[in-house]
Amino acid sequence: QKEVEQDPGPLSVPEGAIVSLNCTYSNSAFQYFMWYRQYSRKGPELLMYTYSSGNKEDGRFTAQVDKSSKYISLFIRDSQPSDSATYLCAMSASGDYKLSFGAGTTVTVRA
Amino acid sequence: DTAVSQTPKYLVTQMGNDKSIKCEQNLGHDTMYWYKQDSKKFLKIMFSYNNKELIINETVPNRFSPKSPDKAHLNLHINSLELGDSAVYFCASSQRVAADYGYTFGSGTRLTVV
Numbered sequence: 001q002k003e004v005e006q007d008p009g010p011l012s013v014p015e016g017a018i019v020s021l022n023c024t025y026s027n028s029a030f031q032y033f034m035w036y037r038q039y040s041r042k043g044p045e046l047l048m049y050t051y052s053s054g055n056k057e058d059g060r061f062t063a064q065v066d067k068s069s070k071y072i073s074l075f076i077r078d079s080q081p082s083d084s085a086t087y088l089c090a091m092s093a094s095g096d097y098k099l100s101f102g103a104g105t106t107v108t109v110r111a
Numbered sequence: 112d113t114a115v116s117q118t119p120k121y122l123v124t125q126m127g128n129d130k131s132i133k134c135e136q137n138l139g140h141d142t143m144y145w146y147k148q149d150s151k152k153f154l155k156i157m158f159s160y161n162n163k164e165l166i167i168n169e170t171v172p173n174r175f176s177p178k179s180p181d182k183a184h185l186n187l188h189i190n191s192l193e194l195g196d197s198a199v200y201f202c203a204s205s206q207r208v209a210a211d212y213g214y215t216f217g218s219g220t221r222l223t224v225v
Contacts, residue, residue, distance in 0.1 A: 008151065008152070032209070032210040032213075034213045036213075036216075038152070041221075042218055042219070043115075043203075043216035043218045043219050044201075044214075044216050045216070046212070046213050046215070049212055049213060086152055088152075088154065092208070092209040092210050093210075094210060095208055095210070096209055096210065097144075097159050097161065097166055097167055097205070097208050097209055098159070099209040099213065099214060101153070101154040103153050104152040104153070104154075106152070
């Protein structure tokens with residue numbers, strides 16, 4: 001079993017829809033949770049960063065962490081064609097150098 | 112001014128050759144990493160250096176050898192290239208540990224071995 005599980009999709013939605021992405025993990029030591037966005041032929045860029053459980057909102061993006069269920073989510077409201085990318089969840093324990101990544105979910109937003 | 116820059120962007124080479132990829136960061140970060148991304152987009156850590164000291168050395172063939180001349184530079188040398196080495200290699204950096212607001216990635220080096 002992988003340390004971080006993420007459905008690779010692909011996911012195709014119409015413009016304006018809500019995109020819902022999620023990851024589950026097995027390591028209860030994970031405390032820092034991130035979402036990266038990767039456009040085709042580019043490097044991943046940090047989209048959202050959260051510590052421990054709770055919600056965080058940034059514009060159209062909302063990240064949720066439920067440590068009791070070992071489950072994290074990313075919601076994209078009013079999705080745009082420019083949101084079409086691969087979204088990777090990542091997480092680490094306190095003091096760790098290593099980030100553990102999910103497999104990435106490829107999202108296409110249709111105009 | 113690019114924060115994490117890798118060269119070359121593309122590398123096409125024959126089996127058995129030796130090649131190097133270079134990475135530089137101007138963020139003042141202490142820690143640098145090499146990740147390999149396969150065709151299914153999965154990112155797997157290979158090596159990490161903190162202030163020129165090797166701190167992560169995952170199960171990687173001996174043909175791969177990292178080198179960090181200073182904390183702003185991390186290079187990757189690959190000997191006797193094999194078809195299975197074809198992938199995108201990403202360099203990344205963090206302030207110190209991964210929890211310090213994650214990594215900043217370079218744009219990747221797409222290696223194709225023919």
